[in-house]
Amino acid sequence: MLDFRQMITDTTMDFCAVLLAAGKGHKLKDLTENCPKFLLPIANRPMIYYPLKILLNAGFRQIVIIIAEKDTRKLKEALKSHLDMSEINRIKTCIINAEDDLGTLEAIVHYKDSILPDTTSQHLCVFSCDTIINFDIQPLCDLNRIYDCPIALALSKNSLKQSEVVKIGLRLKSKKKFTDVVGLNESEAKICFYQAEEEIQDQIVIPNISPTSRIKLLTQLVDPHVYIISKQLLDTVSLDEKLRVNLTRIKSEAIPYIVRKSDHSGDSFVSEKGDATKGDHLFEPCRYLMLSSDVLVWRADSINNFYEANRRILQLTISSARQAKNESMKCAVFDCPSNSTVIGTNLIGNNTSFSDEVKNKKNESVKNNVIGSDCHIGKSKLIGCVLFSNVVIGNNCVLENCILANHSRVEDGCEMNNVLVAASQTVQTKSKLSHETVKKIVQFQ
Structure with a gap:
């Protein structure tokens, strides 16, 4: 396994943080009729507070929130209520048309000149507004630096399975037949196979892997939508019309594509769609950081997951309040709101x-x-x-x-x-x- 004691730096100075908050929240539509998704309350704070606070605490000089124009006033009011001015001064907004329903990568590529006007920032740290996580982001940043990979992502073997999540509201027959299948080379923190649940039809085609490679296929992983994306990848996609059209989403399109088009020479990898043809891009492999099981890793992206996020953070808030009372300490993110x-x-x-x-x-x-x-x-x-x-x-x-x-x-x-x-x-x-x-x-x- 990668030894993070070999980290080459301990700052986030050359990264720009991006927080995606322009989504319409289709899976939360029964709660978002009169409230933007990013402002839905989780433990009496707006949802966006939790990823934003993690980024602020990590020391990013600049955090860009991609947001629909119609929601900017509500965002500013929420920031004033829950952050201090020194924190607010590190945040800027990238405003998009409210009618645009852009994919996660599509929005970043389309507005990359506004997001990265400073050429010294070489990479983006991307969070979703529904990401609920408490972890040190530094190892993920260093993973990107060490391997110079197009995308580095966080994953978790979460102890709570979706089948154990409390079901709220009208019972609907689940359309979900499959789950993501991810092939990992654990010794090199490399992703060798990636098929998102949306792309799985009736079968999964596993690539050819040499007997000397040890590739572990995993399902039921939690992807909290925390990504380090290289500026080089953004430039490549923005200059290639075919890539711009086909790679609009990070998780279900960009990562599987890069994995297929990566140089997996040490893994004798052959894509189910064949080797890269002449003229196709060849990428460095994507890398991953497997988070500890004691780290909160969740996404409040559906009604049931939103309820579970409230339940989990309630427990952390109560624990933090007791700790503060007994030891005069407070948790940076999960303390009791004012x-x-x-x-x-x-x-x-x-x-x-x-x-x-x-x-x-x-x-x-x-x-x-x-x-x-x-x-x-x-x-x-x-x-x-x-x-x-x-x-x-x-x-x-x-x-x-x-x-x-x-x-x-x-x-x-x-x-x-x-x-x-x-x-x-x-x-x-x-x-x-x-x-x-x-x-x-x-x-x-």
Whole structure:
């Protein structure tokens, strides 16, 4: 395995950080009708706070947020609420047309001159706004420096499988048949085979590998969308019209293509599409950093994953609060936000009120919840719920594993489990709901 004690530098000075926040959040559409994806609350902070704070703490001189023009005001307000001015001054925005639905690599290539006006920055560190991770990014940067690779990416053998994630909202038949298949040369931190789940049809064609090579094929890896991308790769794609058209996304298009077109001479690699033909680009192999199992690695890119991100960060926030109380220490990213208080096993926003009876029995009737600001909770029982701001819950309700968006309301006597209530929607008195989504019904005339 690569020995990171051989790191050639310990700074991020020659890297520019890019945070992708212009996505429409199609998988979160029941929560994003009135709220941009990057501002959805996770443990009472906007989603974008977590990747942004990791980048700020890593010491990047410049962080560029790619964002739709219509969302810039909301972004600025969020930054002022959750960061100090010294941090805000290191952030700039790259504004794109709200109607453009660009792929992750497509957006970076299209706006690379705005992102990298300073020619001293040779590489990009790319995060997605839904990346939830706590790790030292330095080894990934050094992996790129050591091997001069087009893309270096973080991977994790996450202990929690998708099948174990709590299911929220309407039960839909899963269309997912496969998972990513990744072939790794562990001794050289090299990716030798990569087939994304979207590209797998009825079979997987494994490349020819010499008996002297040890290639491990893995599935169920978590790709948190953290990439180091070389400026050379961006220049190559931007100057080649065919590549610009075909390589619009990092994970499902660019990485598999580069792996196929890489020099894997030590692995006797032959692509399922054949060797590179005359005129095709030949790339250095992509490299990877396998993160430790005790590192939080997640993406809040769907309703279920968003709920799980809240659950995980709630646990870290409670742990951080206890540590700070006992040792006068605070976690840099997962400390309790200023707009909330940790009470028992709950994170509760400012100006949220409970009935007197719930106050007296809070440890019994309200457990493991993330509750936003300005909510009102009647004489009811809440277990494992995520409430946004301005939510009202009446009396004699029992809610378990539910998500309630801004200004939603649950009237008296309701029983709900694994339910999503969209913004400004009301659950009528004595409703009994399980695995349902309460949202505005659009009527076509």
